Amino acid sequence: MSRAAVLSGLGTYLPPRRISNQEMSERFDTSDEWITSRTGINGRYWADVGTSSGDLAVEAATRALKSAGLSPEEAGVDSLVLATTTPDHPCPATAPDVAARVGLSDVAAFDIAAVCSGFVYALEVASNAVVSGRADSVLVVGAETYSTILDPEDRTTSVIFGDGAGAVLLRAGDSAEPGALLGFDMGADGRQKDLIKIPAGGSRQRSNGVAPEASDSYFTMQGRKVFAAAVQRMTDSSNKLLERIGWSMESVERVVGHQANVRILRAVAEQLGIPTERAVINVDKVGNTSSASIPLALADAVVERNLGVGQRVLLTAFGGGVTWGSAALVWPDVTPV
Ligand code: UT7
Numbered sequence: 102m103s104r105a106a107v108l109s110g111l112g113t114y115l116p117p118r119r120i121s122n123q124e125m126s127e128r129f130d131t132s133d134e135w136i137t138s139r140t141g142i143n144g145r146y147w148a149d150v151g152t153s154s155g156d157l158a159v160e161a162a163t164r165a166l167k168s169a170g171l172s173p174e175e176a177g178v179d180s181l182v183l184a185t186t187t188p189d190h191p192c193p194a195t196a197p198d199v200a201a202r203v204g205l206s207d208v209a210a211f212d213i214a215a216v217c218s219g220f221v222y223a224l225e226v227a228s229n230a231v232v233s234g235r236a237d238s239v240l241v242v243g244a245e246t247y248s249t250i251l252d253p254e255d256r257t258t259s260v261i262f263g264d265g266a267g268a269v270l271l272r273a274g275d276s277a278e279p280g281a282l283l284g285f286d287m288g289a290d291g292r293q294k295d296l297i298k299i300p301a302g303g304s305r306q307r308s309n310g311v312a313p314e315a316s317d318s319y320f321t322m323q324g325r326k327v328f329a330a331a332v333q334r335m336t337d338s339s340n341k342l343l344e345r346i347g348w349s350m351e352s353v354e355r356v357v358g359h360q361a362n363v364r365i366l367r368a369v370a371e372q373l374g375i376p377t378e379r380a381v382i383n384v385d386k387v388g389n390t391s392s393a394s395i396p397l398a399l400a401d402a403v404v405e406r407n408l409g410v411g412q413r414v415l416l417t418a419f420g421g422g423v424t425w426g427s428a429a430l431v432w433p434d435v436t437p438v
Contacts, residue, residue: 105281106231106239108430110171110270111437112164113400114157115387116148122260129256136260141363145263145388147248155189157266158199158244161396164438165240165268166203173204176270180239181210182227184219184392186421187246188212191302199242209236216297217359217420219243219392220267221285221428224416228282228428231273242268243392250299252319261362262320263388267396279410280433286342287426293330296323297421322421331365331419336372338427339417346429350374352413355402355432359418360384360394369417381406391420400437410434 121144122133136142148157166176181203183196196210215222220243227239244266251259274281299320300306301313335358343350353375358366363382370380383401390397395416402408410432417427 102275102277104232104234105274105276105283106228106271107274107278108269108280108282108433108435109272110165110169111396111400111435112161112166112168113265113267113397113437114160114164115146115265116152116157118147118149119144120147125260129259131256131260140261141382141385142261142388143385146265148246148264152246153189154185154187154244154246154266155195155199157246157264158183158195158242158268159202161244161266161268162199162203162240162242165270168435168438169270176238178205178238178240179208179236180227180230181205181208182213182223182239182241184213184215184223184243185245186214186216186219186391187250203240215420215424216422217361217389217391217394218418218422218424218426219420220395221416221418221426222287222424224282224428225285225287225426227271228285231271237273239271240268241271242266243396245391245393247320247391250320252316252321254316255319257324258320258322261389263390265387265390265393265397267393267400269396278433279431280435281430283429283431284342284346285426285428286338286345288334288338289422289424291422293423296327296330296423297321328362328365330423331361332368332372334419334423334425335359335369335417335427338425339369339373339415342427342429343415348413348429353379353415354412355379355381355408355414357381357395357398357402357414357416359420360387360398361389361419403437408432
């Protein structure tokens, strides 16, 4: 037994406005048939005008505390880590505002930018803070409003991404308990930084002193290359992690992968040699919600797919940067809110 971060609450939030594939085909030159056959997505949720990622994060974090049955004071939260690609402002970070609105005073709060791998990155940083003794309780949140960065001229990205938020509460415990985070594998390859990017808005563009084209402020993605890299990196990372912690493939009961595309999720399970029905899929309902996708899929696994106490869960993600990360835990007695 050793000190570990233990998952003790799970909260999720989706904005109320669902956008069906039918509505997408009225806005773009696309069809329900193309979207479902290429991505597996049936619908996604987009935030209403005036709603930010921080607003969604506050809802999910509040629900994670509720799921643990604790008020912010009772939980003794000493850090809030927010993974997001769509912060409320370029400066400052969104996490301090979210922490204050959740009712946490004077706690460490910061953002993590690892695009769709953001939640696993945030989980690793939070877990390390607990294991080192620096923190006893951390809220880890992934929140996105991709609807604010999608190019209205780009049908491919517009049909894929959705808005949403998810959060987990971690507390100090020991590695033998269900819910303990038992290991991570993390990586990045900046040589592929151009596969996913927003060209304008950062110092690279601003230092040129030239006003950007409108389209440069939107999210761009080289879909096919990202697809191939996502399958390879999530598979390799999962293999490395499972080998390190001594779990066999057969013993993994749920693979909760970043919900990018149903074809990617099935390919990763196949390459790992895990039956595809163990790959949790909720991209059909919510689209690709980037750093919110893993907690949203975890909640779906509990509510819709009987993920039960004591079952082995593998989390794995891939995103812009490019970045990737995987984590392992045994599911605890936690009901999502
Ligand atoms: O979250 C980070 C990780 N993200 C991902 O992992 C996303 C990974 N990539 C993918 O999931 C897929 O590459 C996409 C879903 C983005 C695209 O699927 P694809 O099978 O790779 O399609 P494609 O980009 O190669 O495009 C195939 C065709 C093209 O037409 P032509 O050139 O064959 O005539 C596109 O113009 O599909 C066309 N197309 C569309 N047609 C109807 C692209 N988007 C659409 C659309 N509706 N929305």
